[in-house]
Amino acid sequence: MYASVWGCALDGLSAQLVKVEVDVGRGLPAFEVVGLPNRTVKESRDRIRSAFRNTGFQFPPTRVTVNLAPADFPKTSSTLDLPIAVAILLATDQINWTDLGDCLFWGELSLDGQIQSCRGIINAALLAGKEGMSLIYPKSDRPAVESVSGLSAQGFADLSELVSVFNQGKPKWRISKGLRKVGVFQIPDPWQQLKISGGLLAKRFLTVAAAGRHNLALVGPPGVGKTMLVQALKELLPPLRQAEILEVARIYSAVGLEVKAVLKGEPPFRAPHHTVTLTGLLGGGLPPKPGEMTLAHKGLLFLDELPEFSRKALAVLREPLESKVIRLSRGNKCYYFPSDFQLACAFNPCPCGFHRFQPEKCRCTYREINAYLRPVIGPLADRIHLRLAVARPLWEEQASSRREAFPVSIEAARAEVENRDQARLESRLVQEGRHFLRLLFKEEQLSARAYYQLLSVASTISALEGSELISGEHLGEAWQYRWQAAEYLEGAVEDAALS
Amino acid sequence: MPPSPEAISLALLMEVPGVGPLSFRRLLTHFGSAGKVWAASRQEWCQAGATPAAWEAKEAFDYTAAAGKLRAELEETGVSLISWKDPLFPPNLLHLPAVAPGFLYYKGDLRPLQEKLTVAVVGTRRATQEGLNLAARFGLELVQAGVAVISGLARGIDGAAHRGALKAGGRGYTAAVLGGGLARIYPPEHGKLAREILRSGGALISEYRPSHPPLAPQFKARNRIIAGIAHGVLVVEAPKKSGALLTAGYGLEAGKEVFALPGSLANPNWTGSNNLLKAGAKLVTELDDILSEFQHLPFEVPSLADAFFSASERKILAAVAEKPCSLEDLPALVGLSWGEAAYTVSNLQVKKYISVNSEGRILPGPLWSRVNLGLQKGPTSL
């Protein structure tokens, strides 16, 4: 006896339809799965057998062959448990309602027959929505499934509940309404929360970074609170847009991360340790899973102790910083993983950490410092728009700068920044700004790339100030966030003893 | 700001067939306001010295419709209209009833014309490179010294003078008087320059309604407004028959100071300038030659040394001279906004007058010694 139902499996970031065919034939009891299943899928035999036994269904005591089509991509997840089980129940007449051609089954079975959630639910829901199919999924995944609007779906807690509903005929599908409007984010005062008083320059720096999504570097001796500043930045980031939420949620879901915060609009924040592998950053495996750079899509990627990362890891960072996408080839197939992240990095100026900031303590030689900074200098540093030297712990700041954070709407500024044509920023320059840029060209030998970055930062500042035009003041401020710590990013460090 | 009814009445009066600049003047002097002119009887009208035919034309004129049309045109083009009774009207024009129009169309900011010493920089449209450079230089130096630069936005010297003034980076003031309507910038290639003038806080001025075409005779007529608004006229490069000489002539008639830059005898492009010098115009080789003529006027003309460093630069240099301070304290310390302080520090830092250490302290920079020079004596060169 033969039966088939639809399931799906993750292939990169998207779920692919898998036709699950079951043939229950004569012969000695056996359970065979063909069609490029991997170990997890093969293990489903044991889970399905136990689940049947523990929920009172009969597992056919004959030869059971399962085929997963198409056979051209490896199926790694346990989400095919449910469709295989349903197909067997169909083939052995244990379900009455057989009109299952428009149903997409998704879920792992536990030994006692519970339908459990597993990674990729958003991806499966998006596939079902795209194909116009009805999704049958683990009940516990309801919030995630309901974020995909217009999808007809029904969640079940266990196999017997599913069968009893299906035996009564066509189930009542729930049509999901999609994401609820993200309310205006009640941004708590991150400065207060992190007890950052004073540090006006650092606060302004982070505000600019948050509004413009500029890549940034914080350089300073150990223990001055660089990490804390990045945490403050994370709090300042405006919430994800409606359109971005599912884009990010599907990435999170594909690796099995909690999507609750993402669905509320919280931008991703990833801070891999410097021992992270190349695969961990880029993504990998077969079919490939996204890495940290993709997990930070539309959010912040924080690399603390930047020079400690392997040279190869720093080299692979460059490409996505420019193209916002990672390309992975597997056989004759290419996977494109979005990786539009904002890079925040922090590091010490030299191996001991005190160079230039507390020169009397630093015993590093010119050679040592340059060897330490070499992986950072050049192409990577070129892509970092904002640089800040953090000299003293912020909580030690004098109270002289009593004025607290700049009262601006980062969210509004971000919208304005994204609205501006980055290629036409020059048209917004006022004369005074041109004048200042010419001065910079002459005195500082500004590169073309640095010029455009400076312009883009100045444009963000002008947006924060509510100005259409980019004035000298905006450029002057942008310059203050560019020259700082330049020697550590541009490779001109001299021996502290010499300077 | 919408135009006052008086300004509209004045502007429309000029459009009545048979009312020329002369009769316009007569009518206005006789009646005192445009409103009364429009209400005048035939007899009163003729007593004022205007023709009966013009009165017939006035009576036939559909005032309400024309006023509506003009208001709509102003709104659409973003142009303002003021009469001589408005406080913004350039004060120098008020003293010239014989030549001045009673109303002006403008875009931008006219206030600086109330407060600043104003010098017209004019010259030929077919200028030599040398002349262009000199016009730009004097344009810049004048605004740096706090003087308003006005000109005619024409090709050649006029444009160069405006551009020079704009080089001061928005801290100078320049205004252009056009020979046509403000919605029809002439020459067309100066449209961008006109926008930059507005963006820098300057002004565009015309006595013609925005849609009015730029016709040849009007350009001579606008020269009298340029001369009228200014306290002095600087002729940069003028051949024998140049509109710039006309401007200088209007200036002389109105009792303005007239200056000229000397040029080579062999170059016919300077013949007009040299003749002007021969006739008694003041010869100018440097900025102080101009400024010294206006010492008697109640204007604050800063010396060149002040112009070398801007006011905010001097504030910051003075603060740094006292003790090193940080970028964070600076705005409060010297009373500047955050942006101004950042801009000024960046400028001084790039020019190496100050340096900022890794702790964010602002210290005297490699060229600090020149700072004192700049503060006290002025620069050796610009």
Ligand SMILES: [Zn+2]
């Ligand atoms: Zn060291």
